[in-house]
Amino acid sequence: SPVVTLVGPGGIGKTRLALAAAQLSDVGRSGAAWLIDLTTITVSSDVPRVAADVLAIKEHPERTLTQSVVVALQSRPVLLVLDNCEHVIAGAAEFAHAIAQGCPLVRLLATSREALGIDDEQLLPVAPLDPAGPAAELFNERARAVCPTFDAAASRDDVQEICRRLDGIPLAIELAAARSRTLAPSELVARLGDRLRLLTGGRRTSAERHRTLRATIGWSYDLLTRPQQVLVRRLAIFAGGFDVAAAGSVAVETPTGTDGVELAAVDDLLGDLVERSMLLVEAGRFGRRFRLLETIREFAAEQLSAADDAVLMAGRHARWCLDQVTGIHRLLVGPAEAEGVARLAELWPNLRAGFDWACGTGDRALADALVRPVVGEVNLRQQTEIGDWAERILALTPPADRDGAAFWLVCVTYRCKQGGDHDRYESLVSRYGEPKHPLVRYTRAYVDDGSEGLTGCALEAMAWLRGHGCDFAAELAETGGVAAGLMNTARFPELDAYVSALADRYRAQGPPTLLYVALSMLGYSALLQGKPDLADRFFDEAFGVDVPERTVSVNKPIEARAAFRRGNRSAAFRILRAYVDELLETDYPDLATNAAVEFINMMATIDRLPAAARVLDYLTRAGDFGALAARTLVPDAATQVAERIADQDRSPGPRLDARHALKYMRDVLDELEAPVPLPPV
Numbered sequence: 001s002p003v004v005t006l007v008g009p010g011g012i013g014k015t016r017l018a019l020a021a022a023q024l025s026d027v028g029r030s031g032a033a034w035l036i037d038l039t040t041i042t043v044s045s046d047v048p049r050v051a052a053d054v055l056a057i058k059e060h061p062e063r064t065l066t067q068s069v070v071v072a073l074q075s076r077p078v079l080l081v082l083d084n085c086e087h088v089i090a091g092a093a094e095f096a097h098a099i100a101q102g103c104p105l106v107r108l109l110a111t112s113r114e115a116l117g118i119d120d121e122q123l124l125p126v127a128p129l130d131p132a133g134p135a136a137e138l139f140n141e142r143a144r145a146v147c148p149t150f151d152a153a154a155s156r157d158d159v160q161e162i163c164r165r166l167d168g169i170p171l172a173i174e175l176a177a178a179r180s181r182t183l184a185p186s187e188l189v190a191r192l193g194d195r196l197r198l199l200t201g202g203r204r205t206s207a208e209r210h211r212t213l214r215a216t217i218g219w220s221y222d223l224l225t226r227p228q229q230v231l232v233r234r235l236a237i238f239a240g241g242f243d244v245a246a247a248g249s250v251a252v253e254t255p256t257g258t259d260g261v262e263l264a265a266v267d268d269l270l271g272d273l274v275e276r277s278m279l280l281v282e283a284g285r286f287g288r289r290f291r292l293l294e295t296i297r298e299f300a301a302e303q304l305s306a307a308d309d310a311v312l313m314a315g316r317h318a319r320w321c322l323d324q325v326t327g328i329h330r331l332l333v334g335p336a337e338a339e340g341v342a343r344l345a346e347l348w349p350n351l352r353a354g355f356d357w358a359c360g361t362g363d364r365a366l367a368d369a370l371v372r373p374v375v376g377e378v379n380l381r382q383q384t385e386i387g388d389w390a391e392r393i394l395a396l397t398p399p400a401d402r403d404g405a406a407f408w409l410v411c412v413t414y415r416c417k418q419g420g421d422h423d424r425y426e427s428l429v430s431r432y433g434e435p436k437h438p439l440v441r442y443t444r445a446y447v448d449d450g451s452e453g454l455t456g457c458a459l460e461a462m463a464w465l466r467g468h469g470c471d472f473a474a475e476l477a478e479t480g481g482v483a484a485g486l487m488n489t490a491r492f493p494e495l496d497a498y499v500s501a502l503a504d505r506y507r508a509q510g511p512p513t514l515l516y517v518a519l520s521m522l523g524y525s526a527l528l529q530g531k532p533d534l535a536d537r538f539f540d541e542a543f544g545v546d547v548p549e550r551t552v553s554v555n556k557p558i559e560a561r562a563a564f565r566r567g568n569r570s571a572a573f574r575i576l577r578a579y580v581d582e583l584l585e586t587d588y589p590d591l592a593t594n595a596a597v598e599f600i601n602m603m604a605t606i607d608r609l610p611a612a613a614r615v616l617d618y619l620t621r622a623g624d625f626g627a628l629a630a631r632t633l634v635p636d637a638a639t640q641v642a643e644r645i646a647d648q649d650r651s652p653g654p655r656l657d658a659r660h661a662l663k664y665m666r667d668v669l670d671e672l673e674a675p676v677p678l679p680p681v
Contacts, residue, residue, distance in 0.1 A: 001122035002100040005085075005110040008126035010295040011171025014111035017126060018081050021109065025079055033079040039294045040239045040349035042356070044091025049385065051080070051095060056550075058587035059384055061421050066095055070102035072585065077105040084294055085112035093118050128168030135163035135173055142177035146275060150180055158185035165192050171295060175220045178277040191219065217299045220276060229303075230261045231269045232278055232292075236300035237313040240349030241282065241289040244270060249323070250316045285342055314357045321347065321354035322369055329373030333472045335510035341381065341548035344374060355389060364396035368404065376472055378414050379480065380513050381550040382586045387415040394432050403468065405432040406439035410461075410473070413443040417590070422447060438464040442481060455485030478502060479517050487525060488624035495525050516545040520554045524594075528632050552588050553579065557598040564602055570673070572602065577669040580662050589658035593619060593626045597633045599665045604637035611668050613641045618656040 006014040022033040036051045048065040052058070060068045080099065085092035093116040096108050100120050110116060115123055129135035136159050140152040143159075152159070162185060166172040176188055183191070221229060234251035235242070242250075248266045261269070270290060273279035280291045292300065304310050324347050331340030344351075351370065358367040371393065377383040378390075390411040397405045409432060416425035425447050433440045442461035445454040458481025465474035479502065486495035499521050506515035523538035539558045556579035564572035580595055582588075596619045603612035616638060620630045630638065656664055 001120060002106075003096050003108045003110065003116065003118065003121045004124055005112055005116055005121055006124050006126050007112055007115060009113060009169065010298075011169050012126045012128065013170040014126050015083050016170075018083060018109050018111050022079055022081050027077060027079040027107075032077060033081065035081045035083060037083050038088055038092065039084045039297075040352070041088060042353075044088045044094070047088055047091035047095045051082075053385075057585060058382055060587060061415070066098050069095075070098055073099070073103045073106050075105065076103075078103075078107075080106060080108045082108055082110040085110050085116065086114055089114060089116065092116060096121075129163070129170060129173070131160050131163035131168055135166075135168045135170075136160055138170060139163055139173050139177045142174050142277070143180035146178055147180045155185040158189050161189050162192060165189075171293070172217075174277045175217065178275065179220070179223065181275070191223075214299065217296060220278065221299065221303070224272075224276070224278075227261050227265065228269055228272055231266070232273055232296070233300040233303040233307065234261075234309065234313050235279070235290075235292055236297045236304050237310075237317045238292070238350060239353035241284065241291045241346065242350070243284070243287060243289055246320060246324075247290065249320050250313060284346065286346070289346075317350070318354035318357050318366060318370070321351050322366070325351060325370060325373045329472075332374065332376065333475075333511055335512070337511035337513060338546065338548040341377075341550070344377070352385075359392050359396065362396065364393065364398075367393050367396065368408075372407075372470075375411055376476055378411055379476055381548070382552065382588060384415060384587070387412055391428075394428070397432065402434045402437060406434065406437045407470070407473075409433050410439050410443055413447055417447050442477065445485075446481065453485075454488070455482050458482040458485060475514060479514065479521065483518075483521055484625075487521060487528075488628065490528070490628055492525055492529055496522065499525070512545050513547050513551050516542050516547050516551070517554070519545065523555070523558070528628060530632070550586075552582065552586055552591065554591060554594060556582070557594045561598050561601070564598075564605075569602075569606070573669050573672050576602070577666060577673065580666045580669070584659070584662050584666070589662065592658040592662050593622050593629055595665060596622070596626075596661060597629050599668075600634045600637045603668070604634075604640050608668070609641055609645055611664075612637055613645050614656065615661055615665060616641055618658075618661040621655070622658065 006018055008014055019035070022028045022035070025033060027033050034054055036054050038047060038050060041047070041050055048069060052065050052069055055069065055072065057069050057072045059065045060071070063071065082092055082096060089112065092110065092112070096110060096116055097118040099106055099108055100118065115121065129138065136156070139159050139162065140150070143150040144152070162176055163173055166176060176192070179188060221232070224232065231247070231251050235247060237250060238246070244267050247270060248263050252261050252263045252266060270279065270281075274281045274290070278292075278296055280293060282289050282291060301310075304313060325344075328340045328344050328347065331337060331343065355367055355370050358364075358370060367389075371386060371389050374383075375386060375390075378386040390408045394405060394408050394412070397408070409428060412428055413425060416422065416428075425443075429435070429440060429444075435441075438457075438460040442454075442457040445457040458477050461481065462474040462477045465471070465477065479499075483495060483499050483502070486492075486498060499518050503515060503518040503522065506512075506518055519538050519542035523535045523542060526532070526535035526538060535558075539555055542555050543559075556575055560572045560575040560579065563569075563575060576595060576598055583591055583595065596615050600612045600616050600619065603609070603615070616630065616634065619626045619634070621627075
């Protein structure tokens with residue numbers, strides 16, 4: 001079936017069953033199964049965003065995010081596990097329906113407490129475990145883990161009674177078994193009887209089983225000490241994983257408080273909660289991390305709200321996020337950039353939750369402070385969600401704050417430029433921008449490809465940014481504005497001197513990504529000046545720079561060129577094809593010109609002149625850099641096209657823009673890589 005939904009109450013084992021099924025499936029064994037965990041979001045509209053993040057798919061400017069995912073998956077055999085749908089059921093259903101309708105090779109396995117309610121959905125209720133069989137085995141296994149002297153044979157009848165009263169729900173059984181260190185099975189039976197008496201009669205529906213689980217969690221919660229209870233309910237404020245320091249900064253009481261959670265005791269309390277299966281502990285990249293099971297998190301959040309601590313904890317959580325993102329910024333702008341990118345990925349669910357809370361309470365200053373330290377990621381790693389956040393901050397910005405509005409317009413401009421959406425950009429500028437502001441003047445030149453004025457506007461923007469403490473944003477304007485303007489207008493002596501100084505700075509102090517960009521610009525400058533040996537030296541150094549994951553490459557075309565010149569045409573086509581895929585998947589059409597240069601030269605060499613002519617037409621119209629590249633980097637191919645194309649059949653169709661040029665190159669490269677059929681015998 002296109003969509004299979006595992007349904008059942010919380011704690012029944014839907015997620016564990018789905019993961020086991022995915023791992024044992026053919027696509028799972030081939031690495032084509034993906035887990036889309038919805039527990040970190042609270043609104044249905046975020047379902048496509050989580051899916052796109054997991055699959056590394058970027059939103060196409062002419063499509064919704066769901067449509068972008070459908071297009072990316074429509075010809076791929078993939079298994080998607082859409083986990084924990086019930087709290088965003090409408091969004092999960094809409095997303096699953098779109099996948100089922102538009103992606104015939106994709107299978108979707110969902111887990112939910114209720115059906116998605118869409119066509120082609122196959123429901124599979126997840127039944128409780130047999131109390132005398134697997135349920136008892138599970139209890140015994142967990143009990144022995146916390147109490148090595150546990151005697152399963154002697155406790156057989158009591159264990160089966162415990163499992164029966166807990167309706168065979170795995171999570172409830174694990175919670176009960178975790179108490180085996182201090183309570184004998186007979187004592188557990190007695191305590192369960194007191195708690196669950198009202199649920200023992202009559203026909204039990206799914207909702208009542210859920211109440212049984214709630215009662216079981218409540219029973220475990222009641223057995224905790226008061227400090228343990230306070231800590232577990234306050235930990236519910238975390239949307240993702242956290243470490244000991246995070247728990248301490250958010251959950252400890254103020255010096256005048258009386259709740260009994262002290263900083264020195266947090267580590268021990270966390271260990272107690274792990275032992276009682278109230279908390280998961282995981283090995284993170286930067287040390288031990290904790291996470292509440294979602295069912296327990298929901299219960300703890302209710303307790304937090306009832307204790308009137310929710311607002312206090314949400315504020316502390318947002319301020320913790322601010323501390324974290326401030327530290328991450330220091331990593332991102334220096335030699336430890338890769339660590340900063342990895343830490344930001346770990347923080348992201350919590351950062352999203354903190355930002356949502358700040359916006360929901362109208363705290364524009366806090367929302368601004370949470371995002372500003374990582375705003376460069378929208379350029380360097382195509383973190384497009386930052387663009388969404390920028391627009392939300394703009395909506396909260398008072399009309400008098402022209403400087404604040406201008407800063408966030410720069411961030412939004414990036415998305416408009418990549419999508420070619422000039423109308424949207426102008427609409428945002430007219431609503432929030434001051435036309436004479438240095439940042440607005442810079443963004444206009446950037447969006448309009450105004451290379452003649454781009455360098456000057458970028459210099460003005462840099463001065464403004466440095467004067468307002470936005471040093472890293474100013475550095476991004478150096479490469480994306482000043483240097484780009486110099487290259488596009490062929491001011492090579494100025495460009496080489498300017499970017500060489502930048503490269504020296506980044507070699508000494510980082511970040512690696514900007515060193516990589518600077519070296520690549522010097523390499524292309526040398527190519528444009530007819531100095532291939534010098535270009536190779538710069539490109540070789542750039543290849544050796546260790547940039548963080550998700551950083552878009554600008555040098556893959558050069559690698560493809562080298563393979564082609566060595567005679568390894570098949571490898572060259574594969575490298576260039578992978579680069580084209582990367583630009584399409586990351587929604588970075590600005591670099592299509594780099595791919596076009598190598599594509600044109602390759603096609604001319606193998607006598608595929610109609611294909612070369614089609615992309616050459618795009619290149620000559622692709623702004624100042626494209627026109628410059630067409631004159632200097634593909635002259636022989638251009639001559640062949642001019643002399644012989646009249647004798648060839650041009651590929652039909654309208655003129656190509658950057659995205660369509662990338663798709664056209666991808667199709668031609670696919671054709672070249674396709675196996676040649678054997679002649680009939």
